[in-house]
Amino acid sequence: MKNIVILISGRGSNMQAIVDAQIAGARIAAVISNKADAEGLAWARERGIATASLNHKDFDGREAFDAALAGLIDAYAPDLVVLAGFMRILTPGFVGHYENRLLNIHPSLLPAFTGLHTHERAIAEGVKFAGCTVHFVTAELDHGPIVAQAVVPVRDDDDAAALAARILVEEHRLYPQAVADFVADRLTISGQRVLRRS
Ligand SMILES: Nc1nc2c(c(=O)[nH]1)N[C@@H](CN(C=O)c1ccc(C(=O)N[C@@H](CCC(=O)O)C(=O)O)cc1)CN2
Numbered sequence: 001m002k003n004i005v006i007l008i009s010g011r012g013s014n015m016q017a018i019v020d021a022q023i024a025g026a027r028i029a030a031v032i033s034n035k036a037d038a039e040g041l042a043w044a045r046e047r048g049i050a051t052a053s054l055n056h057k058d059f060d061g062r063e064a065f066d067a068a069l070a071g072l073i074d075a076y077a078p079d080l081v082v083l084a085g086f087m088r089i090l091t092p093g094f095v096g097h098y099e100n101r102l103l104n105i106h107p108s109l110l111p112a113f114t115g116l117h118t119h120e121r122a123i124a125e126g127v128k129f130a131g132c133t134v135h136f137v138t139a140e141l142d143h144g145p146i147v148a149q150a151v152v153p154v155r156d157d158d159d160a161a162a163l164a165a166r167i168l169v170e171e172h173r174l175y176p177q178a179v180a181d182f183v184a185d186r187l188t189i190s191g192q193r194v195l196r197r198s
């Protein structure tokens, strides 16, 4: 059984999709947020999943917050840490501690549209296809090795909300599958099996 800790900042709909997928070999050990009022925490608690929150505003700088966050996460002995709408940029120290066992889902077809407000920017640029990307997290924001992607056509009458809603459906399919592949040691990057630290 592989322990998974999921980090959220809000509703955590991707966390909910992963929990609901009931992935064989996976145990959702905890859901942790940087916001005590994150809607996803109550959802997880109602399903008997351990939850915790750590307010980044209570710490003097990113390094201090990330160190405390890692301490909280490690109490659950994670084999995999999943970012699901987690809205904090993580320090190199944190990312290195979870090398090759830290995933994120980003709402664009990386390397296009890194950062925030991806749907607004895609529509403003007039792209014909958008989508989402599951990737390993590295120190460089939204530039880690790509694990999986889903393509969503952009419609002429799309606004950001409509596009986001269609892409979110694909996220809720893509992310649980990527987590299941990690748990089953099926994940590859550019055809190479991912070698994880023990
Ligand atoms: N070192 C890394 N940290 C994070 C990565 C990553 O690839 N490397 N992915 C992000 C997730 N993300 C987009 O997918 C993302 C999250 C947050 C931000 C951001 O600008 N955050 C601001 C605060 C924004 C807010 O509180 O609303 C910040 O941290 O100052 C950009 C992209 C997760 N972390």
Ligand SMILES: NCC(=O)N[C@@H]1O[C@H](COP(=O)([O-])[O-])[C@@H](O)[C@H]1O
Pocket: 008, 009, 010, 011, 012, 013, 014, 015, 084, 085, 086, 087, 105, 106, 107, 115, 116, 168, 171
């Ligand atoms: N940079 C991270 C980011 O923008 N994540 C995005 O936040 C939305 C809400 O996620 P949630 O419903 O799982 O909280 C999702 O579209 C996810 O891709």
